[in-house]
Amino acid sequence: MSAHLSEQEELRRQKLNELRNLGIDPYPADEFKTNASAADIKANYERDKLNYKDISIAGRIMSIRDMGKACFAVIQDATGRIQIYVRKDDICQGEDKTLYDTVWKKLIDIGDIVGLQGFVFTTKTGEISLHVTTLKLLSKSLRPLPIVKTDESGKSFDEVSDPEFRFRQRYVDLIINPHVRETFLKRTQIINSIRTTLNNAGLLEVETPILQSIPGGAAARPFITHHNALNIPLYLRIANELYLKRLIVGGFEGVYEFAKDFRNEGMDRTHNPEFTVLEFYVAYKDYNWMMSFTERLLEKVANDLYGTTEVKIGDTIIDFKAPYKRISMYDAIKEHTGIDISSMNEEELRGVCRQLGIHVDNSMGKGKLIDEIFGGKCEGHYVQPTFIIDYPVEMSPLTKKHRRVEGLVERFELMVNGKEIANAYSELNDPIDQRERFEDQLRLQERGDDEAMFIDHDFLRALEYGMPPTSGIGIGIDRLTMLLTNNASIQEVLFFPQMRPEIKQMGQEEQP
């Protein structure tokens, strides 16, 4: 087993044995009680010194500065880092100096997790620190932790930046890169903020099936699996839309779900095979109401996160303050191409695409062609939050037809920083219209569009019982988090982004 351990790993295993020989359990079972945290001490010690005389904290050793008979070290807990001061004569009050000379100085390493008791003080150089009086090893680390050093100005040295290392061993990334931890704390704050808003609005948080026999509610290639007992294929959901609408039929007037969806498609810096979408549906509302609700929702998220509606993303500042600009899709295309496509047929649209240098193929219907023009020529221009409204009916099979304009539906997408982050409708609740739209999808499928929607007969049955007029929306939580944390890659906002498995290396390493 030792053949492929590094020198440092061997050494730490030896230390493990030496600890046991001294009667010290490197992995003790008993609870270690703490009464403070790094952030708490730093924030409150100065104005409440009396309460920091008998402190117990626990955390991971991040660095050690050995001064001989005294040491400074930095401990990291869930709230941050704090310096500790370990002095030989304080942790070894009697004759026996083993705890300091052997255990602390030789057997404990950077990366080990320790429990500490002591009193808080301020050093000569002004750093609030814990003067340690008792020390207990809580967990021995057997792998050397990559060391990232940071100077006073916050500049870091030898930061571990290799994406493969960081994503495969996210646990290490989280330990050594504080900004990574920060991103994930913000992700949770974003979700909490939204959840609070939705709860306050009286919506009900629900859970709907992830395993579906008909992968509906969106157009995408699904992951397929097999249920043994029922002997049927099942699909991981690509959306939960049709289930949430069934609940509206069932009489709930507002429902939401933070849903993991799965799509068996390409991966890049904005796509991961599993991702999180918030969908919510509110009865008796339309897409105009939904736009107003959405802009207030996002304004509040930005405020909760940063105390302002202005968020810096790359070099630009995006202002989430409501209201947002609204522009119809036809007007958006006219604005950026100079072409009015509002009355064009499929052939004319195909001509426009060729003229604009947009790739087309025969499986594309009218709706798809318009979407290609918008995606290719317009989408990127909408940096500040903008609602693109009134989409062609062909590309929106679950959306109610526009109340005034023939050929359009009541749909909007919210564009921010040139990317779509939300998609919403006045929901189609006419069961006969819905059946015809599904049948149109079937025809697209026959024409070669492998992402056209399947017909869900049970969903149609539900609509036939009657669904109140409803507006619904899907918000991409990963992309929203990317925006609000200024991250360009979806991998930076997912703890464990999908990676090709590292079969060979693990097979060898895990042998012993």
Place this chain on the structure above:
RNA sequence: GAUUCUGUAGCUCAGCCGGUAGAGCAUUACACUUUUAAUGUAAGGGUCCUGGGUUCGAGUCCCAGCAGGAUCACCA
């Protein structure tokens, strides 16, 4: 899937025209009882991603593969 870049010590990276592998941090030893990228002295540590090929000789050149990044394609 296409193009392109990258893969060397635990980590970050050098390595020239092909000639027995280098630095900083980390590690080990010694010194130092308020340091903070602590410091000083010394030492150890390598499957140069994998497999072929060319060559007297390959980390370096060629081919294939693996893994990752970027761009594009795909993904309403």
